Amino acid sequence: MNIRIEHQCPNYQSYRAARVKSLFNVEQGHKVVIDADLPIDSQEWQIGVIVGPSGSGKTSIGREFGPLYDPAWPKNLPVIDAITPDGPFDPVPAALSAVGLGSVPAWLRPYHVLSMGEQFRATLARLVCEAPRLAVLDEFSSVVDRQIAQVGAGAFSKAWRRTGGQVVLLSCHYDILDWIKPDWVYDTADQSFQRGWHRRRPEIKVEIRQAAQRDYAVFEEHHYLKLPPMVAATHYTAWVGDEAVAHVAFATRPGMVEARACRLVVMPEWQGAGVGMRFLNAVCDMWLAGENRYGLPLRTLFHTSHPGLAAALRRDPRWTQVSAMLAGGNKTKSAATLAASAAKAGVKFSGGSGFGGHFRAVQGFRYMGDSCE
Template sequence: MRADITLATPVRRTARVLQLQGMFDVPLEEKLTNSWSVHLPIEERRWNVGLIVGPSGSGKSTIANELWPGRLVKDHPWGDRALVDDFPPGMGIKDIVGLLTAVGLSSPPAWLRPYKTLSNGEAFRASMARALAEHKGLLVVDEFTSVVDRQVAKVASHAVAKSVRRDGRQLVAVTCHYDVVDWLQPDWVYDVATGSFEWRSVQPRPRLQLDIHAADRSLWQMFRHHHYLSSDISNAAQCFAGCIDGKPVAFAAYRHFQHPKVRDIKLGHRLVVLPDFQGLSIGGHLEDWLGQHLHAQGFRYRNVTSHPALIAYMERSPRWQRQGRATKLHTSSKRRNQHANTLDPRRLGLVSFEYVPAAPARAARPR
């Protein structure tokens, strides 16, 4: 893919322009002209994610518009209703929730709020999910992660790229931020500042150290607004925090499973990952740790969940075994018809999993 691009802007000879020319000895031309000669050999290989990066004003948007006319994602109109209601009418709720979860917007309460009430990070992820829902084929996103916190930008880049690759889509991200490269892991990068193009091999994202420790129930106040069930927590719950760089980013709690015959089962009670860190499988890793932690104490650990991201994680993991089929929760309300179309995440189907302990490492045999 090649393009020779010239952008010319006419200059009117006003009094102020002439004064400016005299003050700073600025050459006054009939037109201000910028030119780019772009070579992107992206037809040579299969790819899913590309990145056009460069400083502000370097011509990134101009180049993207020239190479993919009509493909740049525009701002979507958002209403005052629930976020999920702004997605295409033909999409089923499971598909909408699956797409939101895939890009890292995994908080059910956020799905019910209008777009204007979301944080910058949540709004970016919602916009990416809607762009993936409404645009088929190649997606070109200008100002990629430009308006979000840089930590959020990195995590969101990883989640979006993972979703694009999983679905076999193509995404070109256009941004002035070089810090997303290691998290987006593009197949190719074009740097407008140097005019250089390079193919890259996809690498694992940078590692984050998740430290897990017992926590007081009072920490739940920091997480409760992001959980789809009751904001209350059992007095009997045992609580744990997952921390990155000393800051809590995830919360998990379990309680004893009351059963007349079985005495050794603990049941997952609460699990929340803060929105800025959703999309990194932190919740799944925290549940893995709890399962092994309880196994070491002689207990079995089960988790009953309806959350698509956690279900997908546990389905893929050898550490979890599914228990029976998915079930539906039904409201006990006499006004069942009022609940038929509500976005109660529990209506998406409950799935029960039990933790499968990791086998102990074998000692090396003497030779």
């Protein structure tokens, strides 16, 4: 693919323009010519990156592939409704989770009130859901801090490759390339072309530490359900360097027959990096090996209604699904049980309470370890 682009504007002859030409020995600045050779026609590819400094022609070259992806977002709809509104529901939360926007409250807000990092990931999720045959995305990762940019780039790369489409990413940052692992890269700084990206994606070293119940407080607002800390549990946090990035709590089920894991939370800037599943599986392995305060080898039962997490658990061969419930328990029956318990204890039951009744697909999984591979 040979590209030649010529941009031209008036050749200004003002005093200041003439003086600049004289001072810096520049004959003209009204014409820009860009030549680029991208030998991509003979190969299959899904992700290409045009990288280079600002003003080096990335956007101009990108437009030769097609129009820039710049969707309009409605101001009166939350992002969960704004993304493929006429399509099925399940792919939308799955895409939001896949690109690292796993904070469910953010799904219920309009695009324009989200943070820059959330907007970046929401746009990636929308692109994944719409899955056009070819897309060109300008200023990729330019408006977010580098950690979110790198993790988000890696998450998008994995999600996009499942669509089968082609995308050209335009960026002035080289630090995302190891995370994207593109099929080709064109560098506008030196007009060089590279087929494939052979460096490995950077390794995220995660350390697991036992934590106190109070340590859940910093994670609580990022959990997709509003729930208090898990009582009578052993709490764990995942650390990357000196930063706490994830939390989970473990307790035993009645009879000490197996463990139960709850309150899995990954901090927003680390969502999509695969940290959550690695962390959960590692703690499950510890309990399966008897590395717990009971000294018992116990399998772990885990329930979630988060569609993205449920999909990830189904894909992992170390987990097996054991239950699925579309709606919650009978709230009237629960209230009757609470009333009977109150009467037995000799206290007055005020009524109006009870658990269940939610319309939430709670799915249960059991950790089997490597034995089910």
